[in-house]
Amino acid sequence: MEIIKTHYNRRSFLKVSAAAGGGLMIGFNWLMSCAPSDEKGTLAMPDEWFDINAYLKIGNNGVVTIYSPNPEIGQNVKTAMPMIVAEELDVxxxxxxxxxxPLNTIKYKRQLAGGSQSIRQEWKTLxxxxxxxxxxxxxxxxxxxxxxxSELTTDKGVIKNASGKTLGYGEVASQAVSVEIPEEVQLKDAKDFKIIGKPTKNVDNKKxxxxxxxxxxxxxxxxxxxxxxxxxxxxxxxPKSVDDSAARNMPGIKDVFTITTLPDGIEPQWSDVNAFKELVVVVGDNTWNVMQAKKALKIEWEATSELMSTEGYEKALSxxxxxxxxxxxxMDGNPDEVFKKAAKIVERTYSAPFLAHNTMEPMNFFAHVTADGAELLGPIQTPEQLRTTTAAVLGLPQEKVTVGMTRQGGGFGRRLYGHFGVEAAVIAKYVNAPIKLVYTREDDMTQGTYRPAYKVKYQAAIDKNNNLVGIKIRGAxxxxxxxxxxxxxxxxxxxYLVENxxxxxxxxxxAWRAPRSNFMAIAEQSFLDEVAEAVGKDPIDFRLELLDRAATKPVGERNDYDAARYAGVLKLVREKSGWDEKKDGVHRGVSAYFCHNSYVAQVLDVVMKNSKPVVQKVWCAVDCGIVVNPEGAKNQLEGGIVDGLGHTMYSEMTFKDGKPDQNNFHNYKLIRNSEAPLEIECFFVENGIDPTGLGEPGLPPAGAALANALYAATGKRLSTQPFAKSELAIITM
Amino acid sequence: MASFNLKINKKKYTVEADPNMPLLWALRDVIGLTGTKFGCGIAQCGACTVHLNGDAVRSCSLPISAVGDGEVVTIEGLSENGDHPVQKAWEEVDVMQCGYCQSGQIMSAAALLEKNPNPSDEEISSAMNGNICRCGTYVRIREAVKKAATLK
Incomplete structure (x- = not known):
């Protein structure tokens, strides 16, 4: 049992006296406070709520409400984070x-969805x-x-004393609010967990x-x-000039005007990335009418900087x-020297295009700005950063700006950059009415904060004894x-040499789901496969030998991974996939990658059907420490694999004179149902280590496992993404 | 502007709107049924799928003037208590991640099973191919369709 200091900032503990009775609701609004979120909708509502602390309140009938602090973008923290609170509360x-x-920087620490960090960073706090x-x-x-x-015990929301008497949490909640906050508390032993580690369904399923x-x-x-x-x-x-005469007179249109969302003099934060700060705005009574008026705008545009094309930046990167x-x-050792003396050099260049995020819910935000302040509500991964920029742009103190979070139709990094929330606030102030800003898919796809186009050249030096002795990596x-x-x-x-x-x-x-890793895993793990073949070793044996070297006699001062945990997932995936038994007609690829603090290894089987490759099965072995919600964790991994395979195979953004060539799903291909693997099976290393996140780590290895399996199937090494475009002759899933 | 009498989830609604307004926006903005989602506006992603006389259609590309006296069913009207076999299967399989595409996925699946109570794997994938899920829940979607076929 772990005894831990609570370190509570007194202000962060919202306390309501028993006399004050019912729930003190601060800043909760419409979407958050209405209906209960239980799966069955059968829980009886209490007559009174007692706020115990920032994370939970207890009803007089024993029903507990747990507040999920972080943005929910599909990574399922709205289920997992409350599970952790509920575990220690013992309900x-x-x-x-x-x-x-909603956003509350006094009550909560890090209300941000990014870097697969919610569970890892909030584990102790929750x-x-x-x-x-x-x-x-x-x-x-x-x-x-x-x-x-010390004579009391708890179980499932019931307190029991030595003589066997019991009291439900609801029966003592009114007294508990006036108890002094303890300076230290005991945390459960992992072996006593009843909720953590149990497959638990998404709390919003029914809704x-x-x-x-x-x-x-x-x-x-x-x-x-x-x-x-x-x-x-x-x-x-x-925009150079706007003729809005037709648009203004269309049905339902209230106003047409131009705004600047981030005026000069306001220092941008990291989250203020946005290429288009001058916008023409149409405001009206419904979405369809506004869409029609927008089409009737006659806007003359002018170039203010270079208009880049794919051909141009591709050559510059090369x-x-x-x-x-x-x-x-x-730089470790003397790479130039070993390459000079090498018996064999393996070299390959990998490249990948820009990618759009394409959350299924396009960017949007609600804003209402009055003399009293600004209310913002919508899908945002960085509510705190949005508040800071909005306050600066509107000239309001921070405390006059509230930011609420809805459930979000995907994030993948796109909603880290909250310019659309700032735009909503600027528009709402201008029209002096509550507004909802809505992007069309075209608006969304053609002004992304894209995954950058990347290239990397890998070279390996192999000596006369067939040992890998040097690696050079140059990225752009x-x-x-x-x-x-x-x-x-x-x-x-x-x-070893790395140049950037x-x-x-x-x-x-x-940032786009697993930034940089989403490309590097594919390059690195495809290349290691090629090197393994060049030295005549099994791809898993070869990786394990390298990891053994890194564990027992590491080169260099700083290596950002735990070689033993890395090897652990490779060994697990080898065992579970039956890697060592070859099957006729099945072509296998392996890949392993560590990012966002979690280790993932995958084996992917391809079979040829009518001379087309079909991904039959993916085995996925993971080390993310303690698994809070195995069902949610598996879902994240399965999704990461499908997402990774899809983008590696099919997706790209290209540009001509600064203009995106793709603007909707008819010309930007996302993976579809029939192209996804027939089966995915996930396995977790059990080690009791504090948990790390899974929103991103499942994605990066998938493309490499595919590339390696396709090599096994076709004898062709794929290195230019999207594979379906550059190697169309052989790849159509 | 014109007036349209729409039959949605067994209720009658009179909608005053541009005849070209897609059913999607009549549902979402005028009637206030927001379970049907906007994803692409060009019938490519399936987030806006509803039933028109039992067929799965993309409401973002169906003008209200073309609905006539057809029976429209949206996710809100698929079942009285959220207990349609497809909804139950989606809960049992715990399909969703972000959830945004899932009402469209459920409507496509329900229309498929209405016509073909025991679809093969290929038939499921083919019927569900018009519904994009960026979260990548396709494997669970297939499993849930199969499960729904066994629930009554």
Whole structure:
């Protein structure tokens, strides 16, 4: 049992005196406070709620509401985070309701969805919140019974004393709110977990499957208008003149005007990435009418900077791959020397295009700005950053801006960049009415914060004894090199060189599910397969030898991975997939990658059907420490695999004179049902280590496992994404 | 502007709107049924799928003037208590991640099973191919369709 200091900021503990009675609701609104979120809808509502702390309140009938602090973008933290609180509170999960908390930087620490960090970074905080509440309830019961608290035990929301008497949490909740917050609490032993580790269904299943309003686009308020924006058709352009005479006179249109969302003098934050700050806005009574008026706008655009085309930046990136960097990002040993002496050199260049995020729910946000302040509500991964920028742009103090989070129709990094929320606020202030800003799919896809286009050249030096002795990696990308200098196989190879180049562009880029890893895993793990073949070794044996070297006699000072855990997932996937038994007609590929603090290895089987490859099965072995919700975890991994395979195979954004060539799903292909693997099976390493996240780590290895299986099937090494375009002759799933 | 009498989820609604307004926006903005989702506006993603006389149709590309006296069913009207076999199967299999595409997926699946109570794997994939899920829940969607076929 772990005893832990609570370290509570007193202000963060919302306490309601028993006399004050019912629930004190601060900042909870429409979407969050209405219906209970239970699966069955059968929980009886209490007459009174007692706020125990920022994470939970308890009803007088024992029903518990747990607030989920972080944005829910499909990574299922709205189920997993409350599970952790409920575990330490020691309640029956069936008695728990879950509500999305709005932004509150006093109560909560890190309300951000990004980097697969929600569970990892909040693990302790959530446990302490539950354990502290449990302790306060026990103390309230101890006072009532006049017995020492050490004689009490709890189980499923019921406190029991030494003589066998019991009190439900609901019966002591009113007293518990006035108990002194304990300075330290005991956390459960993992062996005593009843909720953590148990497959638990998504708390919003019922609402989603019956079509209840949950998402940003579903917001409706009294007097609310719909706003849409027109942005320049090309990166590097701005509006020069606007003829809105036709649009203004169309049915339902209230106003047409131009806004600047981030005026000069406001220092942008990292989350303010956006290429189009001058926008033409149409406001009207419904979405369809506004769409029609938007089409009737006559806007003249002017170029203010270079209009880039795919051909141009592709060549510039290729040129960079031929250029030595001024300073290596990492160098071990003497790479030039071993390459000179090498008996064999393996070399391959990998490339990948820009990608759009394409969350199924296009960007949107609700805003209402009055003399009293601004209310924002919608899908956002970075509510705190949105509040900061909005306050600055509107000239309001932070405390006058509230940000609420709806359920979000996907994130994948796109909603880290909240310009659409700022735009909504600026528009709402201008029209002096509540508005919902709605992007069309075209608006969404043609002004992304795209995954940058990347290239990387890998070279391996093999000596006369057929040993891998040196590796050189040179990366280039738009705005950033994709290469992580200190990731595997750094640390496993004596002579190692990493060089990075980047290329400036006015095409906006940002984090896209597993940034950089989503490309590097495919390049690195395809290349290691090729090197394994060149040295005549089994691909898994070869990787395990390198990992053994990194564990026992690491090269260099800094290697950003745990070689033993890395090897662990490879061994697990080898065992589960029956890697060592070859099957006729089945072509296998393996891949392993570590990113966002979790380790994932995959084996992918391809069979040829009518001379077309079909992904028959993917085995996925994972080390993310303790698995909070195995059902949600598996879902994330399956989705990551499908998403990874799909983008590797099919998707790309290209540009001509700054203008995106793709603007909707007829010309931007996403993977579809019939192209997904027939079966995916996931396995977890059990080691009791504190949990890490899974929103991203499942995705990166998938493309490489596919590339390696397709090599086994066809004898062709695929290195240019999307595979379906560059190697169409052989790939149609 | 014109007036249209629509039959949605067994209720009658009179909608005053542009005859070209797609059913999707009449449902979402005028009638206030937001379970049917906007994804692409060009009948490519399936998020807006509803039933028109039992067929799965893309409401984003169906003008209200073309609905006539057809019976429209949306996700809100698929069952009284959210207990249609497809909805139950979706819960049992715990299909969704972000959930945004799932009402369209459920409507496509329900229309498929109405016509073909025991679809093969190929028939399921083929019927569900018009519904994009960026989260990648396709494997669970197939499993849930199969499960729904066994529930009554």
């Amino acid at each position: 029956d999960w069936g008695n728990v309701l879950v509500e999305q908390a 446990r302490i919140a539950g354990a502290t509440a449990r302790r306060m309830l026990m103390e309230a019961a101890a006072q009532k019974w006049q017995v020492p608290v 989603v499957y019956t079509g209840q309003p949950l998402f940003g686009l579903d917001i409706k308020r009294e007097g609310m208008l719909i706003a849409m924006i027109a942005h320049a058709p090309a990166f590097g352009m701005r 040129d960079l791959l031929e250029k030595k960097a001024d300073k290596p990002a990492r 990308g738009i705005h950033e090199s994709p290469v992580f200098a200190n990731r595997f196989p750094a640390g496993a190879v004596d002579h 180049h980047s290329l400036d562009s006015n095409i906006s880029t940002g």
